[in-house]
Amino acid sequence: MLNLFRETGLRFLWISAVAFILDQWSKYAVIDSMSLYQSIQVMPFFNLTYVHNYGAAFSFLDSAGGWQRWFFTAIAVVVSIVILWWLKQSPRSQKMLPVAFSFILGGALGNVYDRIVHGYVIDFLDFYVNNYHWPAFNIADSAIFIGAALLIIDMFKNGDKDEASDSDAASASETTK
Numbered sequence: 612m613l614n615l616f617r618e619t620g621l622r623f624l625w626i627s628a629v630a631f632i633l634d635q636w637s638k639y640a641v642i643d644s645m646s647l648y649q650s651i652q653v654m655p656f657f658n659l660t661y662v663h664n665y666g667a668a669f670s671f672l673d674s675a676g677g678w679q680r681w682f683f684t685a686i687a688v689v690v691s692i693v694i695l696w697w698l699k700q701s702p703r704s705q706k707m708l709p710v711a712f713s714f715i716l717g718g719a720l721g722n723v724y725d726r727i728v729h730g731y732v733i734d735f736l737d738f739y740v741n742n743y744h745w746p747a748f749n750i751a752d753s754a755i756f757i758g759a760a761l762l763i764i765d766m767f768k769n770g771d772k773d774e775a776s777d778s779d780a781a782s783a784s785e786t787t788k
Contacts, residue, residue, distance in 0.1 A: 630717025
């Protein structure tokens with residue numbers, strides 16, 4: 612069992628745990644110190660603004676009537692299971708992809724926890740320019756973003772290598788026939 616964690620992408624699950632813990636700690640700090648919709652200016656372009664998000668990213672389906680809570684929870688649980696399976700399958704030689712998926716997993720679980728326990732996701736990071744505000748988000752969303760960015764970087768960095776190794780393997784199998 613210990614080898615499974617040493618020799619596969621599961622060795623990066625600590626990233627998921629750190630993302631989840633930081634996310635939940637920050638949300639409970641906001642709940643304990645702020646009232647709903649309260650906004651505290653931190654910088655001229657950044658506020659801490661406590662809001663509830665009943666939808667998904669950018670409050671998508673925010674006012675859909677409640678069914679979206681379980682819909683988004685189910686999607687996140689299925690994605691999390693697929694990520695865990697993929698991490699278990701990934702070889703020790705892979706680094707960036709399992710790190711990326713570990714960030715995504717930690718963020719997904721942070722928001723799933725909120726949906727199950729509270730019925731909504733707690734958001735509080737509010738960036739803006741003049742009167743234009745980016746939709747409020749949280750540490751879990753940030754972890755998902757970091758994971759997605761790492762996936763894109765890996766695609767550009769290692770995409771040709773994967774295609775080259777696939778074509779090398781295909782040509783090697785052709786020559787052995």
